[in-house]
Amino acid sequence: MIRVDSSSLPARWMGAARLTAGAFLLCAIATGLLFWAAPALGTPARLFVFIECVGMVFIACIALLGRSGRLRQMQALPRWLLTGATAIPTGYFGGHLVALLILGEPIGRVVGHESDYMVAFAFGLVLAVFVLYVAATRDQLAKEAIARSDAQRLATESELRLLRAQLEPHMLFNTLANLRSLVSEDPPQAERMIDQLIVYLRSTHAASRDEVTTLQSEFAQLRAYLDIMSLRMGPRLAYRLDLPAELARIAVPPMLLQPLVENAIRHGLEPKLGAGRIDVLARSIEGGIEVAVDDSGLGLSPHPLASSGDGGEVCGSGLKNVRDRLQALYGVRASLTLQARSPCGVRAVVRIPS
Secondary structure: OOOOOOOHHHHHHHHHHHHHHHHHHHHHHHHHHHHHHOHHHOOHHHHHHHHHHHHHHHHHHHHHHHOOHHHHHOOHHHHHHHHHHHHHHHHHHHHHHHHHHHHOOOOOOOOOOHHHHHHHHHHHHHHHHHHHHHHHHHHHHHHHHHHHHHHHHHHHHHHHHHHHHHHHHHHHHHHHHHHHHHHHHOHHHHHHHHHHHHHHHHHHHHHHOOOOEEHHHHHHHHHHHHHHHHHHHHHHEEEEEEOOHHHOOOEEOOOOOHHHHHHHHHHHHOOOOOOEEEEEEEEEEOOEEEEEEEEOOOOOOOOHHHEOOOOOEOOOHHHHHHHHHHHHHHHHHOEEEEEEOOOOOEEEEEEEEO
């Protein structure tokens, strides 16, 4: 279920169209100003050809220099000074040569008055410095955006490691406490719990080594976890996992669903008297997938500090971690929402783009 995000294609075309329109408008404005300052240079159409050719050669020179490995290793200020010292004369003289060839005029003929030469050169120099400043600013902003993205990714990975450190001891301590009593009271049940614990620990260890996993692996880990919890809670917990075969190989972040299920048990089913159930359902939606974790527990917390900011409530740091990871990996295209169920319980819905 690998798809091309077609929604990004119009955005790219629109970006290219805006850039082209901006360049055309800049050349038109420059033509008008230069014709006003030095009318002896020629007609507006002729000036437009010269300005367009100079600009294209200048920008092409900047682009080629930007691919140089040595320049990319330099500090920003000397790199852009060197770029300007190379691109400005190359663009000015090379662009004039190209314009003369296009217009069919003899090489060396540009203007007829020395003062007009000086006006054209000064005008071109100011315009080139402005373009260089814009390019340098865009480059700096792009680097800062990459640095922020890397920092956010590292923070997300740190949160994931912290989440694993929080989940596994909590899981182990409670399970081992149950095992101690089962060893003497119900040895077959204790053996079954040990088997499920081995499966669970093996799956979490595998997830800890990978940045991505599959829905099939996530559901296998959830099954091992819920098997252990059903042994601990007995008839108070029933569960169902529904993963369509066509979604089994979908790539997802590891341990994305575990906090949702643990939250449902810890805050919904364990404090509740009587039996309850959890259903984890995956389905395909337009543009991605949706995984819902339904429980019949106590419901959403009325405490104001538990508000998630989008109409639901968050109990504990696990759900906040899930939401932060989705934001870091997919942006606004992914979401985690919580909804109250009737007559009781909570539905946690994760939407991930394909």
